[in-house]
Amino acid sequence: IGPVLATRSDTLDLYAVGDVMDDRGWHVNRNVDPPGLHVMLSPAHATVVDQLVADLADAVRHHGESRGKEVRYS
Secondary structure, eight states, rough: OEEEEEEESSSSOOHHHHHHHTTTTOHHHHHHTTTTTEEEEGGGGGGTTHHHHHHHHHHHHHHOOOOOOOOOOO
16 A cells, blocks of 8 residues: 545635546545545555546646535544
């Protein structure tokens, strides 16, 4: 198991950011209390880290409204 990257925000709808990331093929998990996202990273991500960061940055800039996807972790 690799390290976990967890994010939270007081200004962004991270569930909507997660929707965009899901659409791009990244499997991010929704957290509650506080609302946020997390992903498990492993050495296999080394070959795709630049794309992961680029997709995440773009999702933050262009996320729209959340589709209300079920939260998977508390």
